[in-house]
Amino acid sequence: MPPNRWLNALVLLLAGGLQTLTLSPFNWWWLAPVSIVLILWICLPLPPRQLFRAGWLFGLGLFGSGVSWVYISISEHGNTSIPIAVVLTFLFVAGLALFHGLAFWAWGHLARDSSVRRLILFPAIWVLGDWLRSWLLTGFPWMYLGTGQVDGPLAGFAPIVGVYGLTFWIVATGAAAWAAYQLIRNKRQAAAGLIVAVMILPWLSGPFVSRVDWTELADQPLKVAAMQGNIPQQIKWDPEFLRQQVRTYLDLTQDDWHRDIILWPETAIPLTQDQAGPIIEMIREELGPDSTLITGIPWFGFSERVGDTTFHNSIMAIGNGEGIYHKQKLVPFGEYVPLQQWLRGLIGFFDLPMSDFSRGPENQSPLTAGIHRVMPFICYEVAYPDFVSSYAARTDLLITISNDGWFGDSIGPVQHLQMARMRALETGRYMLRGTNNGITAIIDERGQLTEAIPRFTDATLRGEVYTTSGATPVMLSGSWPTLVLAAILIVFVRERTIPKS
Incomplete structure (x- = not known):
């Protein structure tokens, strides 16, 4: 890197x-745009061979800073020593980088050595990189800049x-701000003003579009x-505590068997369906005639x-519903172990309970609750925009269940909730979210919480949800318009003759 490499x-x-x-x-x-400006300040002058290291840093x-909470699941729940947990967490973070x-x-x-071309291509490269991260090696669609806009002025889009x-658009805003600054330095105020006007238009119009x-x-x-x-994660799969866990959920449901939909979280019943027959029959007997329990x-x-x-790893409907x-x-290492023939047995983290799940088939039918079609997403799945x-x-209502107890009192579960809110906003549908230790919530069609239970409490959330008809534009097209635009921008700009500065 340049002489100020440590500062950079x-x-x-x-x-x-x-x-x-x-x-x-x-x-x-x-x-978010401030971060983009800082990146461009350092990276625009760098030759291509140094940009890999800059991007990795x-x-x-x-x-x-954002996902090192995996240390908790590795160390506290993976029976792994602190030094090994630190090393594994660093490898995870460094690999994502x-x-x-x-x-x-x-x-x-x-973009080669043209600063103008680099500014134009930066948003396209960024979003294609995010998309690549969402599917390569099962994907990790976490920490997207756009997710923060669920409460921001761009939420309407x-x-x-x-x-x-x-x-x-967030990355384009940062690039435009840097371009406007350079134009002002070169006494081209009119061009800078035009760029600023175009840049801020979506930010100003977003609140109106959200209506x-x-x-x-x-x-x-x-x-x-x-x-x-x-339920404490330490006893989740301990057979001695099986009866206690089931009794906990039966007691919490005692006054709500008549509700239209009752939701228990991920693996609330810690037995396979062929072993849980008596529990399922007990639930059927307790349910009201028009009630559906989903667990x-x-x-x-x-x-x-x-x-x-x-x-x-499954979810099923019982009572006045089916499916x-x-x-x-699936979550790597949590629900399946890549290269397990070599990794299993090396350390405790590679032998977590229930880490031998298989991926379910594609194009599965939604569950039903009475006459309503309900699409469930289990834990990690709600992070995938196009998947959701x-x-x-095909559905009237979204449901997601999770067990974020793996990550303790960290920011991971809070980030997870925010992604669920973004999925509700993107699809214009209510979402009922059930978790083992928080945050259990009802999210409306605009991505806002209507009801929620505090973390680390055993409680029952009660409320109302609305089924929904119709489709948002992103449901019809997915992310393809943005991705195609990014690809076209790269091809077009790369072939054009553009000045270096």
Whole structure:
């Protein structure tokens, strides 16, 4: 790097940390363009060969501050010593930072030595890098800049362009701010003013766009209840505490068997469905005639996709509803172990309870609750924008269940809730969220919380949700318009003759 390489490295790490502050629980969304300006300040003069290291340093600051909560699951729940947990957490963070390193490297090679071309291409490269991270090696769609806008002025555009479109414009805003600054320095105030006007237009118009109703709510609400058992992770899979766990959820549901929809969280029943027959029958007997209980439960049986008997992390409807859904987006090391023939047995973290699930089949049918179609998402799945929007188009109501007890009193579960809110906003649908230890909540069609239970309490959430008809633009097109725009921009700008400055 240039002579001030230590200062440059510090600024890039800081820029990454600022982006964590744009997300929950901080919600300082206005820091996002500031972070982009800091990145451009350091990176615009760098030759392509140095941009990989710059991008990696930025990613280290972003993921080191934003997702290092995985240390809790590795150390406290993975039976791993502190030194090994620290090393594994660093490897995880450093590995994720490679995505930004590769994106910055590609940016430098595509834009070559033209600062103008670099400014134009930066938003396109950024959003394509985020998209790549969402599916490569099962994906990690966390820490997207656009997610912070669920409470920001661009929220109104989320149903139109989705989180990738919001991210594109945030990065473009930072690039435009830097371009305007350089134009003013070169006494080109008119051009700078035009860029600033275009840059701020969506930020000013967003609150007005948010008033548009893309979907239509039903006239009558459904009465719902969600139980938060706050079961300690240390006893979750201990057979000695099985009866206690089931009794906890039965007691929490005691006054709510008549509700339209009752929700228990991920693996609330810590037995496979073929072993939990007596519990399921007991639930059926307690339920009202028009009530449906939806619960997380492991599933064991023959899978056509696997060609053998296997485990699935699943959710099923009981009572006045039917269906079972098998989770498709599995968490590496938490629900399956890559290269398990070499890794299992090395350390406790590679032998977590229930870490041998198989991925569920594609194009599964939604659950039903009475006459209503309900699409469930299990834990990590709600982080995937296109995955949620494609399934939401077939359903009236969204449900997500999770067990964020793996991450203790960290910012991870709060970030998880914010992503669920963004999915509700993108799809214009109510979402009922049930978790083991928080945050259990009802999210309306605009991504706002209507009811919530504090973390680390055993309690029952009661409220109303509305089923929804219609579709938002992003449900019909997914993220493809933004991604295609980014690709076209790269091809067009790269072939044009553009001055260096």
